[in-house]
Amino acid sequence: MSDxxxxxxxxxxxxxxxxxxxxxxxxxxxxxxAPDLAAVFEDLPPEKLPVLFRxxxxxxxxxxxxxxxxETQQDLIDGLTDKELKAVVDxxxxxxATDLVEEMPANVVKRILAQADPATRRMINELLKYPEDSAxxxxxxxxxxxxxxxxxSQAMAAIRKNGFDKETINNCYVTDRDRxxxxxxxxxxxxxxxxxxNELIRDMMDxxxxxxxxxxxxxxxxxxxxxxxxxxxxxxxxxxxxxGIVTIDDAISIMQDEASEDIAKMNAMGPSDKPYFKQSxxxxxxxxxxxxxxxxxxxxxSSMVIRGYEDALAAVTVLTAYIPMLTDAGGNAGSQSTxxxxxxxAVGDIEPHDLPKILWREFRIAILCGGTLAxxxxxxxxxxxxxxxxxxxxxxxxxxCTVILSxxxxxxxPVVAEKLxxxxxxxxxxxxxxxVDTTTLLVYFNIARVLLRI
Amino acid sequence: MSDxxxxxxxxxxxxxxxxxxxxxxxxxxxxxxAPDLAAVFEDLPPEKLPVLFRxxxxxxxxxxxxxxxxETQQDLIDGLTDKELKAVVDxxxxxxATDLVEEMPANVVKRILAQADPATRRMINELLKYPEDSAxxxxxxxxxxxxxxxxxSQAMAAIRKNGFDKETINNCYVTDRDRxxxxxxxxxxxxxxxxxxNELIRDMMDxxxxxxxxxxxxxxxxxxxxxxxxxxxxxxxxxxxxxGIVTIDDAISIMQDEASEDIAKMNAMGPSDKPYFKQSxxxxxxxxxxxxxxxxxxxxxSSMVIRGYEDALAAVTVLTAYIPMLTDAGGNAGSQSTxxxxxxxAVGDIEPHDLPKILWREFRIAILCGGTLAxxxxxxxxxxxxxxxxxxxxxxxxxxCTVILSxxxxxxxPVVAEKLxxxxxxxxxxxxxxxVDTTTLLVYFNIARVLLRI
Numbered sequence: 081m082s083d084x085x086x087x088x089x090x091x092x093x094x095x096x097x098x099x100x101x102x103x104x105x106x107x108x109x110x111x112x113x114a115p116d117l118a119a120v121f122e123d124l125p126p127e128k129l130p131v132l133f134r135x136x137x138x139x140x141x142x143x144x145x146x147x148x149x150x151e152t153q154q155d156l157i158d159g160l161t162d163k164e165l166k167a168v169v170d171x172x173x174x175x176x177a178t179d180l181v182e183e184m185p186a187n188v189v190k191r192i193l194a195q196a197d198p199a200t201r202r203m204i205n206e207l208l209k210y211p212e213d214s215a216x217x218x219x220x221x222x223x224x225x226x227x228x229x230x231x232x233s234q235a236m237a238a239i240r241k242n243g244f245d246k247e248t249i250n251n252c253y254v255t256d257r258d259r260x261x262x263x264x265x266x267x268x269x270x271x272x273x274x275x276x277x278n279e280l281i282r283d284m285m286d287x288x289x290x291x292x293x294x295x296x297x298x299x300x301x302x303x304x305x306x307x308x309x310x311x312x313x314x315x316x317x318x319x320x321x322x323x324g325i326v327t328i329d330d331a332i333s334i335m336q337d338e339a340s341e342d343i344a345k346m347n348a349m350g351p352s353d354k355p356y357f358k359q360s361x362x363x364x365x366x367x368x369x370x371x372x373x374x375x376x377x378x379x380x381x382s383s384m385v386i387r388g389y390e391d392a393l394a395a396v397t398v399l400t401a402y403i404p405m406l407t408d409a410g411g412n413a414g415s416q417s418t419x420x421x422x423x424x425x426a427v428g429d430i431e432p433h434d435l436p437k438i439l440w441r442e443f444r445i446a447i448l449c450g451g452t453l454a455x456x457x458x459x460x461x462x463x464x465x466x467x468x469x470x471x472x473x474x475x476x477x478x479x480x481c482t483v484i485l486s487x488x489x490x491x492x493x494p495v496v497a498e499k500l501x502x503x504x505x506x507x508x509x510x511x512x513x514x515x516v517d518t519t520t521l522l523v524y525f526n527i528a529r530v531l532l533r534i
Numbered sequence: 535m536s537d538x539x540x541x542x543x544x545x546x547x548x549x550x551x552x553x554x555x556x557x558x559x560x561x562x563x564x565x566x567x568a569p570d571l572a573a574v575f576e577d578l579p580p581e582k583l584p585v586l587f588r589x590x591x592x593x594x595x596x597x598x599x600x601x602x603x604x605e606t607q608q609d610l611i612d613g614l615t616d617k618e619l620k621a622v623v624d625x626x627x628x629x630x631a632t633d634l635v636e637e638m639p640a641n642v643v644k645r646i647l648a649q650a651d652p653a654t655r656r657m658i659n660e661l662l663k664y665p666e667d668s669a670x671x672x673x674x675x676x677x678x679x680x681x682x683x684x685x686x687s688q689a690m691a692a693i694r695k696n697g698f699d700k701e702t703i704n705n706c707y708v709t710d711r712d713r714x715x716x717x718x719x720x721x722x723x724x725x726x727x728x729x730x731x732n733e734l735i736r737d738m739m740d741x742x743x744x745x746x747x748x749x750x751x752x753x754x755x756x757x758x759x760x761x762x763x764x765x766x767x768x769x770x771x772x773x774x775x776x777x778g779i780v781t782i783d784d785a786i787s788i789m790q791d792e793a794s795e796d797i798a799k800m801n802a803m804g805p806s807d808k809p810y811f812k813q814s815x816x817x818x819x820x821x822x823x824x825x826x827x828x829x830x831x832x833x834x835x836s837s838m839v840i841r842g843y844e845d846a847l848a849a850v851t852v853l854t855a856y857i858p859m860l861t862d863a864g865g866n867a868g869s870q871s872t873x874x875x876x877x878x879x880a881v882g883d884i885e886p887h888d889l890p891k892i893l894w895r896e897f898r899i900a901i902l903c904g905g906t907l908a909x910x911x912x913x914x915x916x917x918x919x920x921x922x923x924x925x926x927x928x929x930x931x932x933x934x935c936t937v938i939l940s941x942x943x944x945x946x947x948p949v950v951a952e953k954l955x956x957x958x959x960x961x962x963x964x965x966x967x968x969x970v971d972t973t974t975l976l977v978y979f980n981i982a983r984v985l986l987r988i
Contacts, residue, residue, distance in 0.1 A: 113742050115761050240726060249722050250704045250765075267721055268703050272694060288567050306790055307569050309783040311704075311765065328782060329763040332789070336760055339793035340877050343800070347873035348866050355883035356874060357891070361898055368870050369903045372937070375866050376907055380914075382858040390851055397844055400854050404836040404861055404971050411865075411967070412802050412829050416822050419801035420810060423794050429809035437811070444815055449823045453830055460834075483826070513865070517858050 085111050089120055093132070106135050114140045118147035121156075130159030142171030149358060150183035157188055166195040173247045174200060175220035175330070178207040207324075215301050216294030218334065219315045219324030224252040226265060228285070232276035239267070248327055251312050254285045261314055261322040263287040291316045294323060298334050303428045305331040342426055345503065346419055348375060348510035371510060378514040382407070382521055389525040395534045398467065399524070402475050406524055409453060410482040410516040417442050417490030418512050422504045425494065435495045442491040443484065450483030474528045481527075482520040489515060539565050543574055547586070560589050568594045572601035575610075584613030596625030603812065604637035611642055620649040627701045628654060629674035629784070632661040661778075669755050670748030672788065673769045673778030678706040680719060682739070686730035689719070702781055705766050708739045713775040715768055717741040745770045748777060752788045757882045759785040796880055799957065800873055802829060802964035825964060832965070835972040836861070843979040849988045852921065853978070856929050860978055863907060864936040864970040871896050871944030872966050876958045879948065889949045896945040897938065904937030928982045935981070936974040943969060 089108050092101055109117060117136065121129060121144070133156060136144055145153065145168050157165060169177060169192055177196070181189050181204055193201055203221050210216025224246045226235045235252070243249045252270070254263035263285030273279050291314045292301050304313055305328055313331075315324045341351035350367035352359055359367075386393070386403075393400055421438060424430035430438070454476040461472035490512055494504035528534060543562050546555055563571060571590065575583060575598070587610060590598055599607065599622050611619060623631060623646055631650070635643050635658055647655055657675050664670025678700045680689045689706070697703045706724070708717040717739030727733050745768045746755050758767055759782055767785075769778040795805035804821035806813055813821075840847070840857075847854055875892060878884035884892070908930040915926035944966055948958035982988060 111742055113744060113762055115763070236725070243722070243726055249725070267725065268697070271690070271703070271721065271725070272697055288565055290567060306786050308567055309569070311782070328765070328786075332760050332782075332786065335786070335789060336793075336881060339790075339797075340881065343793075343797060343873055343877050346797070347800075347869040349870050349874070356878045357883070357888070357895075361895075361902070364895070364899045365902045368867075368899065369906050372863060372866055372870075372903055372907055373910060376859060376863050376911060377914075379859040379862045382862075383855040383919075386855040386858070387852070390855075393854060394848075394851060397848060398841070400847060400857075401837040401840040401844075403854075403857060404840070404975070405830060405833040407858055407861075408833045408836075408967060408971065409826060409830050412826055412964070413822075415801040416803050416826075419797055420803070423797050424810045427790060427794065427809075429811070434811070441811075441815075441818070445818050445822065448815070448819045449826055452823050453826055456827060457830060460831075465837075510866070513862060517862065521858070 086116055086120065090123075093120070093124065093128070102135060105132075109135060110137050114143040115147050118144050121148055122152055126155035126159070129156045130164075133160070134164075142168055142176075146172060146176040149354075150180075153180060154184060154188060157184075157191070162191070162195055165191065169196045170200065173220055174203045174207065174222055175218065175247070178204050181208065182212065210294055213298045214294060215292045215296040215298065215313075215315045215326055216324070218298050218301070218330050219294075219326045220247045221324045222247045223312075223314075223322075223325045224249045225322070226252045226254050226281050228254050228256065228262060228280070228282035230281045232270050232273040232279045232281070232284070235265070235270055235281055236276065239270075248312055248325070251310075251325075253289075253314050253322055253325070254281055255322050259321040261289060261291055261316050261320060264289045264314070289314065291320075291322075292326070293317070299338050299426070301326055302331045302334040302338065306335070307428070338426065342422065342505040345505035345510070346422065348372070375510060375514055378511070379517060381514070381518040385518055385521040385525070389521075392525055392528055392534045396471065396528065396532060398471060399474070399528060403521070403524070406475070406478055406482055407513075407517045407520050409479060410486040410520040411513040413446065413449065413483045414486035414490040414512040414516045417487040418494055421491055421494045425498060425504060432495050432498050435492070438491045438495065439488060442487045446484040446487035447480075449487070450480035453483060454479045470531055474524070474531050477527050477531075478520065478524045481523045482516070485519050485523070486512070486516045489519070540570055540574065544577075547574070547578065547582070556589060559586075563589060564591050568597040569601050572598050575602055576606055580609035580613070583610040584618075587614070588618075596622055596630075600626060600630040603808075604634075607634060608638060608642060611638075611645070616645075616649055619645065623650045624654065627674055628657045628661065628676055629672065629701070632658050635662065636666065664748055667752045668748060669746045669750040669752065669767075669769045669780055670778070672752050672755070672784050673748075673780045674701045675778045676701045677766075677768075677776075677779045678703045679713075679776070680706045680708050680735050682708050682710065682716060682734070682736035684735045686724050686727040686733045686735070686738070689724055689735055690730065693721070693724075701779070702766055705764075705779075707743075707768055707776055707779070708735055709776050715743060715745055715770050715774060715776040718743045718768070743768065745774075745776075746780070747771070753792050753880070755780055756785040756788040756792065760789070761882070792880065796876065796959040799959035799964070800876065802826070829964060829968055832968040833971060835968070836975055839972055839975040839979070843975075846979055846982055846988045850925065850982065850986060852925060853928070853982060857975070857978070860929070860932055860936055861967075861971045861974050863933060864940040864974040865967040867900065867903065867937045868940035868944040868966040868970045871941040872948055875945055875948045879952060879958060886949050886952050889946070892945045892949065893942060896941045900938040900941035901934075903941070904934035907937060908933045924985055928978070928985050931981050931985075932974065932978045935977045936970070939973050939977070940966075940970045943973070 085108055092105050121132065124132060177200065181192060222245060224239060224243055239249055250267050252265050253261060254265060256262055265281060265285045269284055290304065290308055294315055294317055301313060312325045312327045314322055315326060317323050337353060344351040348371040352363060352367055421430060457479055458472055458476045461467040461475060462469060493512065497504040539562055546559050575586065578586060631654065635646060676699060678693060678697055680692065693703055704721050706719050707715060708719060710716055719735060719739045723738055744758065744762055748769055748771055755767060766779045766781045768776055769780060771777050791807060798805040802825040806817060806821055875884060911933055912926055912930045915921040915929060916923060947966065951958040
C-alpha cells in the first residue's frame with residue numbers, strides 16, 4: 081500500500097514544475113509516514129528540496145527533517161528562509177537539534193543557532209558538552225518530571241500542561257527538590273490509578289529505578305535496554321541529579337550501528353556510519369585499503385617461514401599442496417572462537433574475567449573438532465589422494481595442533497584486547513588469520529622434519 | 535548500587551536454610567529489578583528455586599519467570615504446586631506463555647495448559663499455529679482496541695476498565711465493526727486531548743498505520759521498528775483484520791539475535807540462541823565441526839590446483855613462499871565486500887536488484903585497493919626480499935587480479951544467495967575464502983607460466 085504511494089510520488093516529482101500538480105502531490109504525501117517521505121527527499125536534486133518540503137504536512141516537517149542524511153539537511157537548509165528554518169529548529173527534539181549542530185559546517189551552525197529560541201539554544205549548548213558516543217551525547221533533556229508529594233490527579237494536570245513538547249511521556253521521572261532522581265512512574269500506571277485524587281506519586285512510583293551516568297558509553301546504555309526492557313533510561317550527573325533520558329528509538333539505532341561496526345571490523349574494514357550506497361569511492365577505499373595493506377605486510381611472516389624451510393619443501397614437494405588447506409582450517413577455527421567471544425562480550429554474556437573458563441572450553445572443543453577433521457582427512461589422503469602414510473600423518477597431526485592452537489588464540493586475543501582497552505573487534509578478528517597462518521606453518525614444517533627426517 | 539544488592543543476595547543465598555534470613559532476603563530482593571533477580575535464579579541449584587521464588591515480590595513473579603532460561607523454568611515448574619503454577623501462568627503475557635509452551639516437554643505442557651484459564655488456553659493455542667519466527671509467532675494478542683466513533687473520554691474509560699491485562703496501552707488500535715484495522719492512537723494523544731468529551735477517536739487517529747501480516751518474517755518486522763521508530767506494530771491477517779501486536783522489547787531481542795546469528799554464520803558456525811556459557815560442549819561441537827569439515831573438503835580444490843602445477847613450482851620454488859600472502863589478500867578482500875553486502879541487506883540498505891550498481895562499485899574499489907597493494911608489494915619484493923623483477927611482477931599482477939576477482943565474487947555471492955532464497959550469511963561468507971583461494975592459485979600459476987615461460 082505504502083509502496084504504491086511512494087511510486088506515485090516519485091513519478092509526480094519528475095514533473096514538479098507543473099504547478100497544478102501541487103495539490104495532488106500534497107494528497108499523496110499525506111498518506112505516507114515520515115521515514116518514507118524522508119527517503120523520497122534523498123533522491124531529489126538540491127533545488128527541488130525546499131519546494132517539496134513546503135508541501136509536506138506541517139506536523140510531519142520536523143520529523144522528516146530529522147530523518148534526512150546530513151548532506152540533504154544542509155542542501156535543504158540552504159534553500160529555506162530564516163523563518164522556515166526557525167520553525168523547523170523549534171519543532172525538532174533537542175537531541176536531534178544537537179545532532180544537526182554537530183554535523184553542519186560552522187556557517188550553517190551559526191544560522192541555526194541564530195534562529196533557535198534562547199531556551200533551545202541553551203539546551204543545545206548543554207548537550208554539546210558531552211562526548212558524542214556517551215549517554216550525555218545521545219540523551220534528550222525534554223522529559224516529564226513529577227514530584228513525590230503530588231497526587232495522581234495533580235500529576236496528570238502537570239502532564240496535560242507541559243507534556244506537549246516532551247520527547248516521551250510514557251515514563252515520567254520523580255525527583256525531589258534538588259532534582260535527585262528517586263523514582264519512575266509510567267503513564268499507564270497514572271491512567272489506570274483507582275483513586276487518582278488521593279493516591280500519591282510517592283506511593284505508586286517504582287523506586288528501584290535503573291539509571292546511567294552522563295559518561296556511560298552508548299553501547300552499555302543500549303545493552304541495558306535489552307536487559308531491562310525499558311522504553312527510556314534516565315541519565316544522572318555525578319550528584320545523582322536527573323539531567324536527561326535516552327529513549328529506545330536512539331538505543332535501537334545504537335545497537336544496529338554497533339553490530340554493523342563490529343561486523344565491519346571483524347572483516348578488516350574501518351567502520352562507517354553511512355549506508356553502502358551513500359559512501360563515496362574515497363571513503364570505501366579509505367576504510368578498506370589500509371587494512372588490506374597491513375594484513376599483507378603481516379603475512380610476510382608466513383612467506384619468511386616458507387622460505388626458511390625451502391629445503392624441506394624441495395625434498396617432499398607434495399607438502400606444498402596442503403598448505404592452503406591447513407592455513408584455511410586454522411583461520412576458520414580461529415575465526416569461530418574469536419567471533420564467538422567478541423559477540424559474547426558485545427552483548428554482555430562474556431566478561432574478561434571469564435578467560436580461564438573460555439580457554440578450558442575452547443581447548444576441549446578444539447580437541448573434538450581437530451580430531452574429527454584429522455580422522456576424515458587421513459582417510460581422504462590415503463584412499464583418495466594416494467599419499468604415503470607418513471606424509472598423511474604429518475598433515476593430520478598438524479591439523480589437530482593447528483585447530484587447538486587457533487581456537488585457543490581465538491579465545492585469548494579478544495579478551496587480551498579488551499583488557500588492554502583496545503577494541504576486540506579490531507584487534508582480534510582481522511589479525512587471527514595472519515597469526516594462525518604463521519603458527520600453522522611452523523608446526524607443519526617442524527612435525528615434517530621430525531617425522532619424515534628431512 | 536544494584537551490583538551491591540546482587541552481591542548481598544548471593545551471599546545470603548549460600549545460607550538459604552536459615553529461616554531467620556528469609557525476611558532480610560525479601561528486603562534485598564525488593565530493591566532489585568526483575569531481570570537482575572532472574573540472573574540470580576540461573577545460578578541456584580534446582581531444589582532452592584521454588585523457595586526463592588516464593589520470596590519474590592508478588593508483582594514481579596511473572597516477569598522474573600518470563601526472563602528465566604527454559605531449563606531453569608522447567609526446574610522451577612517441577613517444584614511449584616498446581617496453585618502456584620496457575621498464578622504464574624495467569625500473570626504471564628500470552629506471548630511469553632506461548633514461548634513457554636513451545637519450549638517445555640509434553641508432560642510439562644500438559645500441566646501448564648491444565649492450569650491456564652480457558653481464555654488463556656484458547657489464545658495460546660491460537661498463537662501456536664504461527665511459525666516461531668514469523669510476526670504471528672512473536673506477537674501478543676493482549677492489545678487495546680478502540681472504536682472510531684468513541685470520544686476521547688469514552689476511550690479513556692475503556693482503557694481504565696480493560697487496560698490492566700494488556701501488554702501495552704501506550705498505543706491503542708482503532709478497528710471497525712469487523713475488526714479491520716483503520717488507525718492508531720497513542721495514549722499520549724488521548725491524555726493531551728484538549729476537548730476529551732467531544733473529540734472523536736476517528737478525527738485524532740493516525741490512519742497511515744503501518745502493519746505487518748502474520749506471516750511476515752520476524753527480521754523484516756524488526757527492521758520496520760528501526761525505520762519507523764514505533765513502540766509496537768500491529769499484525770493483521772489476510773483480510774486486514776487486527777489479530778495482534780509485536781512490541782518493541784521483542785523487536786530488540788530479534789535484532790540482537792539476528793545480528794548474532796549473522797556473525798556466527800559469517801564465521802562458519804551454526805547459530806545458537808543460547809549465551810556462550812549456556813551451550814553444552816556437544817552443542818558447540820555440533821555448530822562448529824560440520825562447517826570446518828565442509829570447508830576443509832572444499833579446500834581440496836586448492837590442493838588439486840597446486841598439485842597440477844607442481845612442475846612450475848619445482849622450477850621456481852620461490853613462488854611457493856607467496857601463496858599464503860596471495861590467498862590471504864584475496865580472502866580478506868572478498869570478506870570485506872561480502873560482509874558489507876550481507877550487512878547492508880540485513881539492515882535494509884541494499885536490495886538484490888542493486889546488483890549491477892554493487893558490481894560496478896566493487897570493481898572500481900578493487901582497482902584502487904589492488905593497485906595500492908601491488909605497488910607497495912612490488913617495492914618490498916625488489917628492495918627487501920631481493921626477488922628477481924619478473925617473479926615480483928608475477929606476484930604483483932596476481933595481487934591486482936585476485937583483489938578484483940575477490941571483491942567482485944564477494945559482491946555477487948550474497949545477492950545470488952538471496953535470490954536463490956538461501957541465507958546470504960551462510961552461503962556467502964564461509965565460502966568466500968575457499969572460492970577465492972582456488973581462483974587466486976589458478977591466476978597465479980597461469981600468469982607465472984606466461985611471464986616466466988615455465
